[in-house]
Amino acid sequence: MRSWYPPAATVSAAVYDELLRAPSMSVGSYVIPAGTADPQQPHTEDEVYIVLAGSARLETPGGSAAAVPGAVLFVPAGEEHRFVEIADDLHVIVVFSPAEHTGATPAAVSPPAR
Numbered sequence: 001m002r003s004w005y006p007p008a009a010t011v012s013a014a015v016y017d018e019l020l021r022a023p024s025m026s027v028g029s030y031v032i033p034a035g036t037a038d039p040q041q042p043h044t045e046d047e048v049y050i051v052l053a054g055s056a057r058l059e060t061p062g063g064s065a066a067a068v069p070g071a072v073l074f075v076p077a078g079e080e081h082r083f084v085e086i087a088d089d090l091h092v093i094v095v096f097s098p099a100e101h102t103g104a105t106p107a108a109v110s111p112p113a114r
Contacts, residue, residue: 054090
């Protein structure tokens with residue numbers, strides 16, 4: 001088992017820190033200060049964002065969603081996406097599957113049955 005606890009730090013630009021890496025996934029912390037731009041580009045891996053703190057919107061070509069504490073947001077591999085309207089410093093945990101920068105071809109993803 002490994003554990004990680006986020007540091008109490010203030011940043012002036014978006015910062016991503018990888019926390020864990022395994023062949024099937026990687027996990028990181030992403031912090032974007034209020035009022036700044038999200039510089040990320042599409043990835044070759046599926047992504048899940050778990051919002052810990054802050055307030056923003058996640059925009060994709062298919063729509064947008066509120067990025068507020070407790071939200072779990074999914075972006076499929078290759079899809080353009082960006083956090084916008086960052087009103088409060090945004091702190092998210094990012095899960096890539098497979099691990100970020102592996103260049104693997106993503107599998108088709110279906111939403112869970114309700």
